[in-house]
Amino acid sequence: MGKVYFIGAGPGDPELITLKGKRLIEISDVIIYAGSLVNPEVLTYCKEGAKIFNSASMDLDEVLAVTREAIREGKDVARVHTGDPSIYGAIREQIDPLEKENIECEVIPGVSSFTASAATMKKEFTLPSISQTIICTRVEGRTPVPEEESLEKLASHRASMAIFLSVQMIDKVIEKLTVHYPIKTPIAVIQKASWPDEKIVLGTLEDIVEKVKAENITKTAQILVGDFLGDEYELSKLYDKSFTHMYREGK
Structure with a gap:
């Protein structure tokens, strides 16, 4: 069986995706991305022939149906979310039913x-x-x-x-x-x-x-x-020359 990767694409700049997230998009056979928020430039990482779906026009049942079909065919799925998928990403409602069917899922964090x-x-x-x-x-x-x-x-x-x-x-x-x-x-x-x-x-x-x-x-x-x-704050102890820690003796 294939595997489903829930990937945080970051806030917008396509270079703010993680190396792992980019690699998994490059190897996945099916891409389901949040088109209302994810920068479409991220799709340039997709391999030739990958099937691409924009979840902005899909409901949960439709997203899960596409995912299940791909997994049955032994394909890997990149479910690409904006920012970090663990913050307002609505991933639990996707992962829970998939895992009940023994479909393997992995979450790749992203820049929020x-x-x-x-x-x-x-x-x-x-x-x-x-x-x-x-x-x-x-x-x-x-x-x-x-x-x-x-x-x-x-x-x-x-x-x-x-x-x-x-x-x-x-x-x-x-x-x-x-x-x-x-x-x-x-x-x-x-x-x-x-x-x-x-x-x-x-x-x-x-x-x-x-x-x-x-x-x-x-x-x-x-x-x-x-x-x-604002502009008023105290300096941290971390780089205070008088502060001793396990890596440096204070002066």
């Missing part, structure tokens, strides 16, 4: 949009004295969020936060964040991080809604919020 967004701004989520915690979440929309994970409750930690799938409800996001974050807290909205047409909007909780609407950003954007976006 929230790390790509921080990278493009040259920012670090975990700054000494500022934040040592990253919260990845979303605001409730058509997909509900558990009450104990509501945005206003998570905001009470005042940690570094990455908010997915929510820019179309930016007003609601800011309303919930300002329950706990000060109104002057820095915030960034990054649309299509790592793509050629990437767009970055910087502001505070006070003015970001107006700025985002002026740029007409309504989808494929990451919202980052927290004082890690």
Whole structure:
């Protein structure tokens, strides 16, 4: 039997796929990719003769049907997701029924949009004295969020936060964040991080809604919020010349 590879294609730049992910796409007989988000340039890695399906127009049953048919024929399947498939990738609902049929699956991690967004701004989520915690979440929309994970409750930690799938409800996001974050807290909205047409909007909780609407950003954007976006922080102990650790004696 063939095998199914769930591959994280990264945030957009086709070079941000892992070496393993690229290799598996190159050898797979069937490619099912999330066409609404995955950069189509990733398909240039496919071998000649590979069958390619765009899952943007398919439902779960159709995706599983194509996968099962390929496996029955002894073919390998590359199921290509955007970013990292373990974050909002909807992979469990695909893997569980396949494994019940003894179809072997493997997940290949990828670069997430929230790390790509921080990278493009040259920012670090975990700054000494500022934040040592990253919260990845979303605001409730058509997909509900558990009450104990509501945005206003998570905001009470005042940690570094990455908010997915929510820019179309930016007003609601800011309303919930300002329950706990000060109104002057820095915030960034990054649309299509790592793509050629990437767009970055910087502001505070006070003015970001107006700025985002002026740029007409309504989808494929990451919202980052927290004082890690500012310029005040302490230096790390890691490279402090007076700090001793197992690899270096402090001076």
